[in-house]
Amino acid sequence: MENKHKGILLETGTNELEIVEFTIGENRFGINVIKVKEIINPATITKIPGAHPFxxxxIEIRGEVLPVVSIAKALGLPDSTSPAQDRFIVAEFNKSKMIFHVHTVTQIHRVSWDKIEKPSEMYQGIESKIIGVVKRENGMILLLDFESIVVEINPSTGITKDQILKLGHRERSNKRVLIAEDSPLLRKLIQDTLGAAGYTNLEFFENGKDALTYFESVIADGKLIQDEVKILITDIEMPQMDGHYLTKRIKEDSQLSIIPVIIFSSLITEDLRHKGQKVGANAQVSKPEIAELVQLIDQLIL
Known part of the structure; x- marks a missing residue:
């Protein structure tokens, strides 16, 4: 079925999201509804010799040839015991489309990011692929880090230093850059690539709430925020506080609004760009376009 729910997008800057719940065996997982184009019944798959194990x-769908990713294999979990009930989630993010093979799709939940907890090591080795935990009365839903799964399959789709090298020689800068990014993998990639671009005075926060707390502490200490921070780079999907709400809070504060904010997310598409504009972002860049991000930092940094 096509995801008609896509037309009913949440009000921007409410710190909420909607997730499609699906299962792998007895395990419950979630994907942001914004990434979902449609949900279909399984189709005949053409095997590719030498393809990644995941x-x-x-398959061909509406004239497009898309890869089918086994979420069970990506998580090291058993294959479906009832393949007739399996579903294909057609997804789009990072400027690409793919299909995620799951076992069942159950329902859509609306949740607040401040109710989503950071994952811990209790999730039996899959914690590196979990971005958050949603606690429900009947159990937990684990939000998967689909970006890290895709990068594991094809590292060239991720953030790389090669993109920075194409910019040519660059001067080093000691200007302080703050980054709100929940994924440990992406924090490391961003640190390496921005460092290669000459920006070495970096401070990372795991979510928007921690970043906002830092900004508020600077103001509480009586300091000028522009003396402490020259620009903020933020992801959108983060536990506790998402990037849209973080941006909104900063731009509505008379003392913080001077700080340029760039949203750097896999969710930046032409259909969704208006959401960042509405909360006052100075610029928006789709992952993994790190060279474009660097050029925008060059233009906007105080």
């Missing part, structure tokens, strides 16, 4: 093959 890739089951390819």
């Amino acid at each position: 890739i089951e093959g390819i």
